[in-house]
Amino acid sequence: MKESRKLTNFFIPTLKEDPKEAEIPSHKLMVRSGMIRKLASGIYEFLPLGWKVVKKVENIIRQEMNAIDGQEIVMSALQPKSLWDESDRWEKYGPELIQLKDRKDRRFCLGPTHEEVITHLVSTDVNSYKQLPLTLYQFQMKFRDEIRPRFGVMRAREFYMKDSYSFDKDEDGCRKSYQKHVEAYRKIFSGCGLKYREVEAATGNIGGHYSHEFMVTAETGEDEIVLCENKDCKSKYSSNTEKAEYRRDPSRAPSKKSKEKPAELKKTHTPGVRTVEEVSEFLNEPPEKFIKTLIYNSKKGPVVALIRGDHELNENHLRDCAKVDDIELADKETIKEVTGAPPGFAGPAGIKKDSIYKIFADKALKDIKNAVSGANKKDYHLKNINYGRDYKIDESNFVNLRKVIKGDLCPYCSKPLTFKKGIEVGHTFLLGTKYSKSMGAHYTGPDGIQKEIIMGCYGIGVTRVVAAAIEQCHDKNGIIWPDSIAPFEIMLIELSDESNIINEICNDIYGRLSKTYEVLWDNRDESPGVKFKDAQLIGIPVEVVVGRNFIKEGKLEIQFRKSSRKIFTEPEKLTEVIENEKNI
Numbered sequence: 001m002k003e004s005r006k007l008t009n010f011f012i013p014t015l016k017e018d019p020k021e022a023e024i025p026s027h028k029l030m031v032r033s034g035m036i037r038k039l040a041s042g043i044y045e046f047l048p049l050g051w052k053v054v055k056k057v058e059n060i061i062r063q064e065m066n067a068i069d070g071q072e073i074v075m076s077a078l079q080p081k082s083l084w085d086e087s088d089r090w091e092k093y094g095p096e097l098i099q100l101k102d103r104k105d106r107r108f109c110l111g112p113t114h115e116e117v118i119t120h121l122v123s124t125d126v127n128s129y130k131q132l133p134l135t136l137y138q139f140q141m142k143f144r145d146e147i148r149p150r151f152g153v154m155r156a157r158e159f160y161m162k163d164s165y166s167f168d169k170d171e172d173g174c175r176k177s178y179q180k181h182v183e184a185y186r187k188i189f190s191g192c193g194l195k196y197r198e199v200e201a202a203t204g205n206i207g208g209h210y211s212h213e214f215m216v217t218a219e220t221g222e223d224e225i226v227l228c229e230n231k232d233c234k235s236k237y238s239s240n241t242e243k244a245e246y247r248r249d250p251s252r253a254p255s256k257k258s259k260e261k262p263a264e265l266k267k268t269h270t271p272g273v274r275t276v277e278e279v280s281e282f283l284n285e286p287p288e289k290f291i292k293t294l295i296y297n298s299k300k301g302p303v304v305a306l307i308r309g310d311h312e313l314n315e316n317h318l319r320d321c322a323k324v325d326d327i328e329l330a331d332k333e334t335i336k337e338v339t340g341a342p343p344g345f346a347g348p349a350g351i352k353k354d355s356i357y358k359i360f361a362d363k364a365l366k367d368i369k370n371a372v373s374g375a376n377k378k379d380y381h382l383k384n385i386n387y388g389r390d391y392k393i394d395e396s397n398f399v400n401l402r403k404v405i406k407g408d409l410c411p412y413c414s415k416p417l418t419f420k421k422g423i424e425v426g427h428t429f430l431l432g433t434k435y436s437k438s439m440g441a442h443y444t445g446p447d448g449i450q451k452e453i454i455m456g457c458y459g460i461g462v463t464r465v466v467a468a469a470i471e472q473c474h475d476k477n478g479i480i481w482p483d484s485i486a487p488f489e490i491m492l493i494e495l496s497d498e499s500n501i502i503n504e505i506c507n508d509i510y511g512r513l514s515k516t517y518e519v520l521w522d523n524r525d526e527s528p529g530v531k532f533k534d535a536q537l538i539g540i541p542v543e544v545v546v547g548r549n550f551i552k553e554g555k556l557e558i559q560f561r562k563s564s565r566k567i568f569t570e571p572e573k574l575t576e577v578i579e580n581e582k583n584i
């Protein structure tokens with residue numbers, strides 16, 4: 001339904017100044033344009049203008065979810081702990097989970113996501129292959145006690161999400177459901193007027209086999225992505241840097257023929273100095289000369305990763321190489337068992353190989369001559385440690401362990417990868433049987449055999465989409481809404497005069513336009529300056545100004561927010577001009 005409003009009757013408390021804590025344009029503009037207000041850290045209220053945009057995005061999503069046969073439901077935000085115990089995620093989810101108790105001391109959380117609740121629902125009410133495939137979705141507030149809520153609704157502790165879940169008889173069916181979602185997401189994000197990229201992603205807390213993220217490209221994005229922009233490369237490779245594969249540029253590796261001769265291995269006293277930075281300063285050696293030794297726990301036993309001091313470990317690569325489901329940094333006891341020393345002094349020479357499951361080294365280590373590493377002894381490090389002479393690792397265990405860095409090459413075409421910042425607006429996961437197995441979601445096939453249901457889950461941060469759209473579409477004066485998600489289509493600006501003529505004209509135009517368009521009529525008793533400023537700030541695509549020009553020449557001024565184009569026209573031609581401009 002088209003909804004038009006008069007500003008005197010619309011709660012839109014605009015502000016002249018940016019809120020102090022706002023760091024990025026979307027946060028500043030959403031507060032200043034009266035879309036949102038902060039209640040507490042990471043918790044926001046949506047006011048009429050803001051909620052109207054959220055609803056526009058919601059409707060675009062709903063349409064595409066329905067088009068792939070999704071059925072809308074609403075689940076409870078309050079979730080009993082018992083369900084999270086079944087999936088073994090209550091502890092694993094960590095401090096982001098907001099926990100509470102009822103009056104009878106039963107424990108609950110405020111849902112950060114709904115895999116547990118939906119799997120419970122489906123395990124109870126779906127029994128037969130005849131009920132599959134099934135896709136259910138909902139729109140709901142999610143709660144996550146983010147470690148660093150910031151950027152307004154972009155990283156909030158309470159935020160609005162569309163989450164959908166697919167249930168299939170087999171892997172093949174699940175892949176089809178996954179693909180349908182990916183295609184629906186493409187329509188949704190381009191339908192919202194966003195420039196986005198689809199990238200391979202890590203599965204993280206949700207788990208499962210593989211996953212993609214939809215990233216709105218923007219300088220202020222918190223994620224970093226890599227892309228292959230070589231037009232001749234068929235791969236169109238793109239990935240979150242958390243996950244990215246790469247090929248090393250051989251021309252950038254320090255020459256293997258480096259003249260540096262292996263020097264004598266020295267055990268050096270480094271009392272209380274543990275991190276690469278500290279030891280680097282203490283010994284006056286650059287971090288790239290260091291071997292960082294990281295020890296992880298896995299279900300199969302400790303896994304050790306060796307990487308260069310100035311590089312970052314890609315935990316996903318380590319997990320994949322070790323073929324383990326989950327890894328987490330080892331505790332003090334494990335470190336002591338593996339190295340014989342407290343944390344901070346681990347190194348590859350003299351690690352107790354029979355106490356670990358596997359050891360891997362990043363390929364870059366082979367190029368370091370006379371490296372520095374921990375000595376596996378409290379308060380000692382080794383200088384001049386060299387591969388081959390002082391420590392050995394199977395050739396096949398030299399792998400790509402570090403995260404992708406600038407200068408790395410596309411794994412398919414070997415041309416340099418491009419780095420970009422992105423805002424993650426959507427995420428798709430192929431879960432497989434992760435939840436159906438632990439929570440007993442089965443169906444009986446036509447042959448009477450019981451099988452586990454294969455699941456996928458798919459999220460869109462609806463409120464984050466709104467913020468991301470503003471990040472991509474704004475200028476120094478305010479928001480420039482893409483047409484499809486603009487809160488109104490036309491802003492009618494009345495510049496009042498002593499007589500009543502302009503008001504009468506506006507009344508007439510408002511009546512006519514609001515039959516086909518959503519119009520916001522600025523009928524306030526304010527100066528033209530205030531009205532123009534607010535119009536620019538709110539960013540409605542078309543402004544129709546009725547002022548002195550009308551009295552003098554009988555013409556209205558139409559201004560388009562995106563192109564700043566101004567057109568003067570008679571009232572009769574108004575809709576024609578607006579429609580023409582839309583098609584440009």
Ligand code: ATP
Nearest residue numbers: 146153154155156159424425426427459460461464
């Ligand atoms: P992030 O890496 O940004 O924390 P996530 O991987 O935890 O995201 P999912 O669990 O996949 O996110 O949630 C689905 C979608 O919900 C995300 O793609 C994102 O658009 C949105 N989202 C996640 N966390 C927040 C948040 N704190 N505030 C607003 N939106 C969020």
Ligand code: MG
Nearest residue numbers: 096144146205
């Ligand atoms: Mg998160």
